[in-house]
Amino acid sequence: MTVIDHIPVLMIVIPILASLLTLLAGWYDRRFCYPISLITVLFQFGSAIAILLHVMQEGTIRYSVGGWAPPLGIELVVDGFNSYILAAIMLLAAATAVYARRSVETEIGPEKTVSFYVLFQLLITGLVGMTITGDIFNLYVFLEISSIAAYTLIASARRPRAYVASFNYLILGSIAGGFILLGIANLYAATGTLNMADIAQLLPASYGLATVHAAFLFLVIGFSIKAAFFPLHLWLPDAYAESPSAVTVLLSTVMAKVSIYAMFRILFSVFTTAYIIDTFPVTGFILFIATVAIVAGAVLAIAQKDLKRMLAYSSVSQVGYIMFALGVANQIALEGGLLHILGHAVMKGCLFMVAGLIIYRMGTSRLSELKGVATTMPISCAAFALAGASMIGIPPTIGFMSKYYLVLGALEAGHWVYAAVLLLGSLLAVGYIWRFIETAYFGGLHSDHNEAHPRTAAREGPLSMLVPIVGLALLCLFLGIFVEGVMEVVGPAVSILLGGA
Amino acid sequence: MADINGVLPAVTIAVPLFASVLILIVGRHENIREAVTIIAATTMLGSVLAMLPEILSGSRITISLLPMVPGGDFALRADAFGMVFALTATALWLLNSFYAIGYMRLLKEHAQTRFFFCLAVAIAAAVGIAFSQNLLTLFIFYEILTIITYPLVVHTETPAAMKAGRKYLAYLLIGGIFLLAAVILTYTLTGTTEFVPGGFLAGSGSALTLQILFLLFMVGFVKAAWMPLHGWLPAAMVAPTPVSAFLHAVAVVTAGVFGIVRIAGWVYGMDLMASLGLGTLLAVIASFTIITASLFALTEDNLKRRLAYSTVSQLSYILLGVSMLSIAGMTGAMAHIPIHAFLKITLFFVAGAVIVSAGKECISDMKGIGRKIPVTALMFSAAAIGICGLPPLPGIISKVYLALGAVEGGMPILLLVIVTSAVLNVAYFFPIIYTMLLDRPDDEHSLDSVSEPPLVMLVPIILTAAISVFIFFFPSTPFMDLVEIALAEIMQQVIP
Numbered sequence: 002m003t004v005i006d007h008i009p010v011l012m013i014v015i016p017i018l019a020s021l022l023t024l025l026a027g028w029y030d031r032r033f034c035y036p037i038s039l040i041t042v043l044f045q046f047g048s049a050i051a052i053l054l055h056v057m058q059e060g061t062i063r064y065s066v067g068g069w070a071p072p073l074g075i076e077l078v079v080d081g082f083n084s085y086i087l088a089a090i091m092l093l094a095a096a097t098a099v100y101a102r103r104s105v106e107t108e109i110g111p112e113k114t115v116s117f118y119v120l121f122q123l124l125i126t127g128l129v130g131m132t133i134t135g136d137i138f139n140l141y142v143f144l145e146i147s148s149i150a151a152y153t154l155i156a157s158a159r160r161p162r163a164y165v166a167s168f169n170y171l172i173l174g175s176i177a178g179g180f181i182l183l184g185i186a187n188l189y190a191a192t193g194t195l196n197m198a199d200i201a202q203l204l205p206a207s208y209g210l211a212t213v214h215a216a217f218l219f220l221v222i223g224f225s226i227k228a229a230f231f232p233l234h235l236w237l238p239d240a241y242a243e244s245p246s247a248v249t250v251l252l253s254t255v256m257a258k259v260s261i262y263a264m265f266r267i268l269f270s271v272f273t274t275a276y277i278i279d280t281f282p283v284t285g286f287i288l289f290i291a292t293v294a295i296v297a298g299a300v301l302a303i304a305q306k307d308l309k310r311m312l313a314y315s316s317v318s319q320v321g322y323i324m325f326a327l328g329v330a331n332q333i334a335l336e337g338g339l340l341h342i343l344g345h346a347v348m349k350g351c352l353f354m355v356a357g358l359i360i361y362r363m364g365t366s367r368l369s370e371l372k373g374v375a376t377t378m379p380i381s382c383a384a385f386a387l388a389g390a391s392m393i394g395i396p397p398t399i400g401f402m403s404k405y406y407l408v409l410g411a412l413e414a415g416h417w418v419y420a421a422v423l424l425l426g427s428l429l430a431v432g433y434i435w436r437f438i439e440t441a442y443f444g445g446l447h448s449d450h451n452e453a454h455p456r457t458a459a460r461e462g463p464l465s466m467l468v469p470i471v472g473l474a475l476l477c478l479f480l481g482i483f484v485e486g487v488m489e490v491v492g493p494a495v496s497i498l499l500g501g502a
Numbered sequence: 503m504a505d506i507n508g509v510l511p512a513v514t515i516a517v518p519l520f521a522s523v524l525i526l527i528v529g530r531h532e533n534i535r536e537a538v539t540i541i542a543a544t545t546m547l548g549s550v551l552a553m554l555p556e557i558l559s560g561s562r563i564t565i566s567l568l569p570m571v572p573g574g575d576f577a578l579r580a581d582a583f584g585m586v587f588a589l590t591a592t593a594l595w596l597l598n599s600f601y602a603i604g605y606m607r608l609l610k611e612h613a614q615t616r617f618f619f620c621l622a623v624a625i626a627a628a629v630g631i632a633f634s635q636n637l638l639t640l641f642i643f644y645e646i647l648t649i650i651t652y653p654l655v656v657h658t659e660t661p662a663a664m665k666a667g668r669k670y671l672a673y674l675l676i677g678g679i680f681l682l683a684a685v686i687l688t689y690t691l692t693g694t695t696e697f698v699p700g701g702f703l704a705g706s707g708s709a710l711t712l713q714i715l716f717l718l719f720m721v722g723f724v725k726a727a728w729m730p731l732h733g734w735l736p737a738a739m740v741a742p743t744p745v746s747a748f749l750h751a752v753a754v755v756t757a758g759v760f761g762i763v764r765i766a767g768w769v770y771g772m773d774l775m776a777s778l779g780l781g782t783l784l785a786v787i788a789s790f791t792i793i794t795a796s797l798f799a800l801t802e803d804n805l806k807r808r809l810a811y812s813t814v815s816q817l818s819y820i821l822l823g824v825s826m827l828s829i830a831g832m833t834g835a836m837a838h839i840p841i842h843a844f845l846k847i848t849l850f851f852v853a854g855a856v857i858v859s860a861g862k863e864c865i866s867d868m869k870g871i872g873r874k875i876p877v878t879a880l881m882f883s884a885a886a887i888g889i890c891g892l893p894p895l896p897g898i899i900s901k902v903y904l905a906l907g908a909v910e911g912g913m914p915i916l917l918l919v920i921v922t923s924a925v926l927n928v929a930y931f932f933p934i935i936y937t938m939l940l941d942r943p944d945d946e947h948s949l950d951s952v953s954e955p956p957l958v959m960l961v962p963i964i965l966t967a968a969i970s971v972f973i974f975f976f977p978s979t980p981f982m983d984l985v986e987i988a989l990a991e992i993m994q995q996v997i998p
Contacts, residue, residue, distance in 0.1 A: 393675075395645050396641065396645050397570075401645075405573075408683075409686055425679060431675055484571060
């Protein structure tokens with residue numbers, strides 16, 4: 002075994018140790034927390050990239066934790082699909098880690114920074130674990146680790162509304178957890194194993210059993226709640242809008258994407274396309290709901306008065322795009338869906354970061370109070386415009402590319418009505434993105450001629466917040482322009498899903 | 503017809519994009535910023551001119567930049583028809599840049615950096631449309647053009663401008679969605695989106711599918727401002743005059759009609775259009791637009807809005823030419839693109855000059871203004887005469903071809919449309935000429951402070967008018983030659 006084979010487990014073990022170290026070091030001096038956290042996340046990011054490259058060349062990595070061979074022991078499996086997801090979420094986690102420092106100082110307060118970084122670390126680690134585990138019960142354990150960290154982090158904004166949001170999420174998240182656990186138990190009852198690959202092999206024999214159908218429904222509903230798939234999104238707007246900015250970014254990008262990953266994994270790798278299309282035809286229904294989600298989420302977003310809340314509802318709509326791919330379930334549409342997992346993470350991360358910076362600077366995110374904000378914050382507003390264009394799907398951004406694949410896939414499968422709704426529905430994104438653009442750029446004080454103001458980054462915000470914002474915004478553009486490179490990763494990943502391996 | 507590889511199409515587009523970044527960087531130093539614009543415009547025109555000999559010899563210059571999604575690489579190809587648009591746009595951008603600098607400075611407009619940045623990206627997108635090798639690339643530039651012109655439309659940031667901006671965005675983005683749908687459908691039907699002279703759609707789907715597809719394309723190219731989907735164009739006249747002049751008389755609307763001609767000649771092909779009955783459909787739309795828009799123009803007192811309706815009407819000449827599905831009709835359609843552009847930009851330039859030197863936008867306020875600004879008013883008259891189709895201005899060239907095409911294509915009723923429209927053109931332009939040159943002002947002293955615009959604006963006005971006259975006397979240099987090559991391509995025969 003070479004070093005690379007051990008990296009998956011190190012990606013979980015080291016951060017857990019690091020979170021304990023953060024706690025100890027924070028006791029001594031809380032200024033240690035941020036560097037430890039940053040280094041750990043950067044290590045995880047680097048590992049994720051290394052794993053991705055390795056998997057692309059050498060194929061799947063399988064690692065038996067503690068040397069116990071599956072199906073008895075826990076197995077970590079990194080294939081073309083989850084190595085892609087892993088790289089995507091760690092990219093965002095790393096950006097958030099850089100971004101978090103100043104946001105934490107102002108929004109959470111110095112005395113709580115230690116616990117923030119510990120929980121931050123645990124949340125990321127839980128999500129990484131969910132992504133790379135090959136054991137379905139282990140998936141549940143990591144899900145709970147990350148969920149509990151998330152509940153606490155939401156509440157750390159220390160506003161009454163944040164407590165309510167956190168409590169709402171706790172209730173719904175626990176219900177989701179319950180569903181998932183029941184589903185796992187049913188699967189175990191039907192197959193006698195918890196290893197995903199094993200289940201996938203043994204399951205076809207029991208496709209007819211009511212136990213399996215029940216397990217399937219439990220899992221789908223559970224993960225739909227976690228992924229905020231309309232109409233099970235009720236926890237999301239509050240949770241996103243009331244959290245501290247750094248937490249919002251993490252929830253909306255990393256956590257949301259991992260929940261969707263888990264859904265894909267369960268549906269395609271545990272149950273396989275044979276089950277979800279033929280035995281228990283659920284894709285048509287998912288496609289319908291996803292289309293409703295796209296439209297409803299966008300309409301709700303347009304109705305919001307608060308920037309963060311608007312972006313939160315936009316997430317409901319965007320989850321619909323990804324689920325749309327799942328509903329179409331052919332190669333091209335799924336490529337679009339996976340592309341959108343990365344694309345949406347990048348653009349929504351950027352948008353929420355800008356919202357956070359605006360709160361940092363202006364103390365508010367109410368749209369009515371942000372008139373002319375582009376005059377004082379030109380760089381971040383330009384980044385918002387770019388990421389927003391991606392959200393709308395203006396070429397050549399990444400948002401356009403994923404939309405293109407989705408429509409192409411839907412047409413290929415003959416769903417031309419859904420394709421039409423998706424196209425027109427994507428226009429609704431203009432409705433909410435443009436509300437901010439108009440307010441920020443053109444709603445300004447009429448006398449305020451911006452030529453007179455010096456435009457410097459120093460006035461705009463700390464560099465540690467601006468750099469991730471600009472980086473992600475440019476990424477929206479470059480990922481779109483060089484989409485061919487991304488597709489080299491996404492294409493094989495989709496083949497893995499459809500092959501059921 | 504030889505395909506050669508070359509970087510010039512990409513260079514032509516990269517220059518203004520690069521310039522736009524520079525403009526942002528040096529934004530506060532106005533003179534440097536303006537120098538960047540002028541240098542970029544000159545370089546761009548030079549780059550287009552450098553391609554001209556190759557294109558005139560019948561070659562096409564291709565460059566494939568990036569693989570993208572299934573349905574087309576990001577690829578450029580300069581061919582004869584693309585050159586017609588590109589040459590028009592770059593030549594006018596250079597003139598318009600001088601004019602815009604003068605206009606914006608004299609009126610002390612705000613946010614000039616944003617203004618020049620957006621203009622530079624917009625011209626890149628317009629030329630990108632001209633040089634697109636396939637539908638997907640064209641769509642990408644088309645959408646960029648939509649987005650980047652929005653800040654120009656709402657430049658003044660008044661509530662009225664914001665309202666107009668929303669209308670603009672709504673029309674063009676919804677159109678963009680239709681165009682995307684059409685592009686994807688084309689790909690699904692044929693497995694390619696690359697333009698092929700003479701079309702590539704034949705036999706790929708049922709007649710109904712192809713007819714629906716054509717409708718999608720038509721709505722997609724809403725930038726052509728055909729009625730009843732023209733509402734955004736008059737609304738966009740709230741923009742500063744250089745924007746109206748350049749974008750809404752040259753780059754944006756031309757991108758729309760350019761797209762439709764491309765679709766007709768390089769996606770459908772004349773034969774398929776004829777067998778699907780699309781010529782008739784297009785003829786109805788175009789005739790309706792020509793007549794109705796002219797009637798609207800009659801009632802407008804705001805000069806820029808009257809010109810906008812005139813543009814709506816004139817653009818449909820191009821559609822009318824396409825609808826005839828004949829050689830002469832197509833010739834007229836393609837020739838009308840540069841001819842209308844040069845004439846209409848002169849008219850808009852004058853409208854802006856009147857705003858700058860007299861602060862007047864309404865025709866009824868312009869009585870006798872020609873006494874104070876004789877050169878400007880004369881240039882206006884010349885261009886207006888040109889649009890009406892009188893010599894020695896080139897409007898008559900395209901009209902003659904269109905009339906020939908109507909006969910050739912077996913649709914003599916279209917002659918009636920052309921004649922009626924000519925009468926209406928006279929009816930809405932000659933009163934302006936009369937008001938400006940011959941009428942007496944209500945108050946003799948109201949015009950005392952009015953004088954000719956500064957040279958930086960006056961010279962572009964004179965030049966655009968002069969080039970128009972040049973086109974009349976030497977139509978084949980180079981526009982008609984290019985049109986001929988393009989026609990030979992799509993008809994796949996030698997034009998006698």
